[in-house]
Amino acid sequence: MKWFLGHLDQVWQLMLNHAVLALIPLVVGLLLAIPLGWLATRYRVLYSPLIAGTGLLYTIPSLALFILMPLVLGTGILDPVNVVVALTIYTIALLVRTVADGLGSVPDDVVQAATAMGIGRGRRFWSVELPLAVPVIAAGLRVAAVSNVSIVSVAALLGIPQLGSLFTDGFARNFLDPIAVGILACMVLALAMDLAILWISRAATPWLRTRVAT
Template sequence: MNAWICPEYVERYAPELLDATVQHLFLTVASVALGLVLAVALALVARNRPRMRSALMGSTTIVYTIPSLAMFSLLAQATGLSPTTVIVGLGLYSLAILVRNVLAGLDAVPAEVVEAATGLGYGRLRLLTRVEAPLAVPVVMAGLRVATVSTVAMVTLGTIVAYGGLGNMLANGIDDAFKAQVFTTSVLCVVLAVLLDLLLVAFTRLVTPWTRGVAT
């Protein structure tokens, strides 16, 4: 029987499912990490330059609208059919979310706090690392959560270049009309997204203890 729920399938293909889940997790974390590093760097350069800031916001939006097939095909010319193609592509997609949240987080730092720290002799770098960055963390992490959950879903598109984690098995299941494989891989994607989101929530609460008593 070609049932949607099949414990026998899960048991028999457990090693393949585990390998696909590990690859999916790696591609997600690497892509989001790349996107976050780029977003922070770009936001810091553009934050006090209105024209550059506007151009940055517009360009990241344009990148996000590029179809994944076109994106991966273009990147594959330089990176080949490799995980790097997926990581770079999804990292660029995540900029549309992360750049905005990094800028919003920095903008949300109260001006009086910045003035007080400057009056105490804080230099630009110390002000950023000791005052602005910690206060921007909640907003940045909110964007990181959205980007991470979105990337978990988009990793499946990596099947275009044969590196899609659970997406490879999902695509094969659809091609073969194998309901159990389609259902199981889909559920694993959802579970992975939820677990990563909960992990980021816990991390945010850990590094921002001053927000725990604030109603959300």
């Protein structure tokens, strides 16, 4: 506790770094997963390869991916871009299936009705299918957010500063306080992101919280 109070600024700074490193991949990953998920539902032949292929990405160990990134991207080993790109890959791995399932959960008669009213394919996607897929996509996004917060900490082994640095620091000095603070801060951050996504999802789906007629 004493250590924590003495290092408030440092912990806060690491937490911000951590949040940015977890959030950017989440947003970028979602934006990339939407077209991929759409392809998987639009063309049935692509469904299995896309879902299996992106799912496989998640099995690559994170440390290995962080070390591979500089070779692929030509970045320096300490560049945070490595972490962002690696986590984007993980986010895509988690979200392509979610987006595909979310779009697949849109009732067929609603899509048919939209088509029959002369709503073109693109407009139908943005104004009907995607809004109706929000609850499913948000559920996947919450998993991805928590997963990102946890994986970011591994990047401490490469010396990229974020809450994971408290773990390496604590281990190196055989000092438990920073480790405990790091774990708690990670949990707070994950919870905050989870709640934020939940709140946004609820705000975007007012029709789900109405009294159902009996």
